[in-house]
Amino acid sequence: MTTSTSKTVLSKNAASKRVTAKSEAVKSRGRKSTFDRDAALNTALDLFWRHGYEGVSIAELCLAIGIAPPSLYHAFGSKSDLYRDVLRLYAAGNLTAEEIAETSSARDAVQLMLERGVEKVTQPDKPVGCMISSGMLMVGIENREMAAELRQMRAEFRNMIETRIANDVKAGLLPDTTDPASLARFYATVLQGLSVAAVDGATRGELDAVVIAAMRAWPAQ
Structure with missing residues (x-):
């Protein structure tokens, strides 16, 4: 391989690494922080306490907690299971x-x-x-x-x-x-x-x- 060709390959590799690094940085900035279950439960507690079980929708819970419905179901199982967790948290006092x-x-x-x-x-x-x-x-x-x-x-x-x-x-x-x-x-x-x-x-x-x-x-x- 000639010196000119070697430099071209090295230049392309360096450029590729820079693009990859930039892409990873963008993904990192856009990625949500680690899910905080305790914070989510306290948010749900406030909503259920103020509006009752039937007065709070899945959409409202997701919006307040800051997660998508699939993530809420994955974390808590269902709205009723989340309510049970909230009741246990409430009853602790x-x-x-x-x-x-x-x-x-x-x-x-x-x-x-x-x-x-x-x-x-x-x-x-x-x-x-x-x-x-x-x-x-x-x-x-x-x-x-x-x-x-x-x-x-x-x-x-x-x-x-x-x-x-x-x-x-x-x-x-x-x-x-x-x-x-x-x-x-x-x-x-x-x-x-x-x-x-x-x-x-x-x-x-x-x-x-x-x-x-x-x-x-x-x-x-």
Whole structure:
């Protein structure tokens, strides 16, 4: 190969490398950053909390999260699966069975439940109301299964309170005439009412007053 030919080949190779490098740089700039699942869940949480399950479309979720529908389905499975993940994230801050068991009495557990409920539904930087207490109360036929899952979540929480009350009856901290199931349902109903009242515009102070009034209905020891 002549010197002239060698230089030409080297020049073409160098030019080709520059084009390839430039192409890769453009692709790199246009490529999305690594998908942040936690950020996506928090974005979906805000949308579902504000507008409800049926009030948020796949298109709106994709636009807010910043991904295409196939990517959303790949990451979460379906809209309903994404909603389930969101509910788990939301419920992480709720009163747990361990916390209920560790309270000194069922009365303290119920009061803590209501006080925390007021805090949850009146956060200044969050949507009002409770996703679980008020979630999917009235839905279309196609979403009955999801609504049933939320009812089950509410029932499980009510059952935890009922168990705590029943333990206090056995321990003699509450009268034998106390009906744990009815008492638990009463306070679970108050908890749901706090959420509805918050959505209707009740203030933190007004809901605190409701909690004080509700605790006066506690059976005399």
